[in-house]
Amino acid sequence: MPDWIAHIFMGLIISEVFNAKKKGIIVLGSLLPDFVVKINLLTAFFHVNDNLLFVARIYHSPIMGLIIPALIIPFFRYDSKKTYILLTTGFMIHLLADSFTRHFNDGMLLFPFSRGFFSFNLFWPEQYWIATLGSILLYFSIRKYKNYRLGVNKGVI
Amino acid sequence: MKLSTKIIGYCFLLAVFLLLSYEFYLSKSYYPATIGEFISSPAQHEGTETEFTGPLINLSETYFYMSVNQVPLKVYFSGQKSPKSGQIYARVILNRDLTATAIETHNMNYNYFKYYVSAFGFILFLLIFFKEWKIKKLRFVENA
Numbered sequence: 001m002p003d004w005i006a007h008i009f010m011g012l013i014i015s016e017v018f019n020a021k022k023k024g025i026i027v028l029g030s031l032l033p034d035f036v037v038k039i040n041l042l043t044a045f046f047h048v049n050d051n052l053l054f055v056a057r058i059y060h061s062p063i064m065g066l067i068i069p070a071l072i073i074p075f076f077r078y079d080s081k082k083t084y085i086l087l088t089t090g091f092m093i094h095l096l097a098d099s100f101t102r103h104f105n106d107g108m109l110l111f112p113f114s115r116g117f118f119s120f121n122l123f124w125p126e127q128y129w130i131a132t133l134g135s136i137l138l139y140f141s142i143r144k145y146k147n148y149r150l151g152v153n154k155g156v157i
Numbered sequence: 158m159k160l161s162t163k164i165i166g167y168c169f170l171l172a173v174f175l176l177l178s179y180e181f182y183l184s185k186s187y188y189p190a191t192i193g194e195f196i197s198s199p200a201q202h203e204g205t206e207t208e209f210t211g212p213l214i215n216l217s218e219t220y221f222y223m224s225v226n227q228v229p230l231k232v233y234f235s236g237q238k239s240p241k242s243g244q245i246y247a248r249v250i251l252n253r254d255l256t257a258t259a260i261e262t263h264n265m266n267y268n269y270f271k272y273y274v275s276a277f278g279f280i281l282f283l284l285i286f287f288k289e290w291k292i293k294k295l296r297f298v299e300n301a
Contacts, residue, residue: 003271004278008285024289027282041272044212047227050193051182058181067174074167076290077298103208103246112177115187126243126268 002097002131007031009135010097011090016142022078022086029090032068033060033098060098061111065091101125192225195251203253206260210246213239220256223247234259243268 002010011030015023036059042048058064069087076083099107100122109118123130189207209230214222220233223245232247233256243265249257290297 004275005281008278008282012285022289024286027285031279031282043226050191050226051185053226054185054188054191055178055182058178063177064174067170067177070170071167071174074163075296077293077296112180115184124246124263124265125271126265128271128274132274 002101002135003128004031004034006128006131006135007034007094007097009132009139010093013135013139013142014089014093016139016146018089020086022082025076025078025083025086026090029069029087030094032072032087032091033065033094057108058111060095061108062092062095063111065095097131100131190251192228192230196228196255199251199255200253202251205251206248207251208246208248209257210244210265212244221245231256232259232262233257234262237262238264240264240268241266242270 007030008027011027012023014020014030015026020026036056039048039056040053043053059068065088069084069091072087073080073083095107095109099109099118100120102119102121102124107118108115110116190202190205192209195202195207209223209225209232211223211225211230214224214229216222216237216239219235220231221237222229222231224230232249234247237245237259241264246263246265247257247259248261249259251257287300289300291300292298
């Protein structure tokens with residue numbers, strides 16, 4: 001799966017494409033699925049309960065992408081519908097990005113109707129830099145294009 | 158919308174969240190064995206195909222030891238090389254004698270750098286998020 005820089009920039013790309021004012025919420029949504037799954041990192045230091053590691057996988061599924069943002073809404077003093085849409089969008093973009101990783105055993109796209117994992121099997125986890133560089137380049141290209149269009153509209157260019 | 162309706166709706170969603178998590182936990186037997194399950198009853202999981210990822214402990218010509226969730230596992234595989242700053246991914250068939258035979262392995266070289274990059278990403282996230290939001294009475298409110 002890509003690193004957090006890539007996930008953040010993917011969230012920023014979506015916020016630029018859809019002109020979302022609250023980029024912070026989309027970016028939060030784009031990191032949400034990993035907040036629980038990162039307990040896997042603890043295994044580098046000590047033994048972690050197998051059941052905990054197993055259940056953490058479920059938080060990388062679209063059904064949780066619909067439920068978890070709704071549970072977070074009350075923590076924001078902001079328009080509920082907008083908060084939900086922005087968080088869910090970020091969450092789904094994260095799942096889409098992760099699904100390109102080979103042997104990605106967290107992505108259960110059709111849970112609870114199917115228990116199978118899904119992945120496009122394109123990149124190994126260590127090839128995260130492709131997604132990172134790609135998303136950074138795309139984000140700044142969009143920013144540059146939007147600034148150029150703004151200049152054209154104002155008659156500066 | 159009334160506050161009571163909101164509270165009931167929130168409790169309902171929370172219940173669905175917990176029930177789905179529990180339902181998934183109950184389905185654990187449907188999935189390949191974890192290292193903990195394999196160690197507790199190796200004979201039961203003999204011949205099962207599964208995947209493990211972990212750092213290399215040591216290696217020889219015909220086998221290597223890898224650490225899976227801090228449990229050392231002997232994996233039979235010829236010609237394995239040591240990963241550089243990363244872990245080994247192994248698709249294995251489990252054996253009765255608490256060992257495994259690898260069908261396929263892959264060295265995830267320099268994969269640890271991803272976690273350093275992600276740590277920097279977390280700082281970037283905090284900067285982006287708290288540029289727009291501040292905490293007031295345990296809720297996020299817009300920065301003026």
